[in-house]
Amino acid sequence: MYKVFVNDKPLFLTNQVEKETDFQMFLLEGVDIEQLIIKMFNNKVGKAFLYHPDEKEMLKKLKEKIPVVKAGGGLVYNKQGEVLFIFRNGKWDLPKGGTEKGEDMEETAIREVEEETGVTGLKIVKKLPKTYHVFKRGGQYKLKITTWYEMKTSYSGKLTGQENEGIEKVAWLNPEEIQQALTNSYENIKLLFEKVEAKLGQ
Helix, strand or coil: CEEEEECCEEEEEECCCCCCCCCEEEECCCCCHHHHHHHHHCCCCCCEEEECCCHHHHHHHHHHHCCEEEEEEEEEECCCCCEEEEEECCEEECCEEECCCCCCHHHHHHHHHHHHHCCCCCEEEEECCCEEEEEEECCEEEEEEEEEEEEECCCCCCCCCCHHHCEEEEEEECHHHHHHHHCCECHHHHHHHHHCCHHHCC
């Protein structure tokens, strides 16, 4: 099953037929995806399931219906075990951004973390689960697929938020502060932390 967030509301891709209770279910092959997304953005649908019998095909089918933007990002730890966060648009987020021509995803993730936070000396430790969310740009809905990497750094210099990206604040947060920040974050960031092992002392 895949979990795609539309305006922070879950859209599940599933190969199981679920009994409808607090959500609506649609056939992935037949759904007017734009109409469904508009309803979710306008709070007319709170949660939806898209059914397709073949789990391997469902993401491909969704990509056929909506343009895809690929991004890379980092869950970055320093030597104190704190995690690097950015504050933008009134919410705590992790540094990430779109891939540029000729880059592989690891290069994208490292470059974006450096640009958005000023942190250098990044080393990728391992790949983390991808996150999926729909956003609107230039009047068109797009599916952003972000590949996340756990990174580490011994950087202890100044944190500099990328102003032209609207980043107001960059901070290293300890486990307690992370829990607080996640109460004012995005659902796919919360999901990423749920999937990351109990490294944060949970």
